[in-house]
Amino acid sequence: MRKYIVLTTLFVLPLIVYLFFASGINNFAKLPVVTRNIMEISELSNESLKNKITILGFFGKNIGDRYGDAGNLNQEIYKRFHEFADFQFLILQPPGTEKSSADLLFELNRLTKTNFKNWKFITLQENDLLSVFKSLKTNLTLDSELGTSHVFIIDRDGNLRGRDDGEEKKFGYDSRFVADINNNMVDDVKVILAEYRMALKKNNIYKGKL
Secondary structure, eight states: OHHHHHHHHHHHHHHHHHHHHHHHHHHOSSOOEEEOSOOOOTTTSSOOSTTSEEEEEOBOSOGGGGHHHHHHHIIIIIHHHTTSTTEEEEEEEOTTOHHHHHHHHHHHHHHHOOOOTTEEEEEOOHHHHHHHHHHTOOSOOOOTTSBOSEEEEEOTTSOEEOEEOSSOEEOOEETTOHHHIIIIIHHHHHHHHHHHHHHHHHTTOOOSOO
16 A cells, blocks of 8 residues: 555656646636736835745735735745745835734734745835836735735846736735635746746746746
């Protein structure tokens, strides 16, 4: 019995890994660019949107209202992909939310014991935060507390990725709803990571796990 289990594991696991990436790639050969060249934040903070795959969010002043959103994102996206090199969560926050941001990360870590080194809260002045959001050029708006439940996929060139069927564009993913994350965002993150991996291989700089 052990022999069969070992043989099954050796053959089945590689197939599962392949299907993990292929499922997204088959559905979307390449994730569309819906907005090019969004505003870079490297001149406003110690972080950058370039040369990394970024999940960009805006939790706003009332971070206590975003615990459910953060939990959904952690469970369905961050835990699944955080070990890939050059993958990060950046949440842009207005001044005065530093402690509540740290408290949220502490609580997520307490509940899941995940390494949150690639999940960062970045404090920006309100005008700068608004400028970054406006540069996304979406059909969405920030609320009165400078927050939104939607998060966005930014590629390594600083472009906003989403879905475009020719009639309607999907700019972001609503973190309030697990269905939107599971049915849309998970697949799209797989695609953008697979696309990144193939680009690195093409340039002979792929060094292993992304």
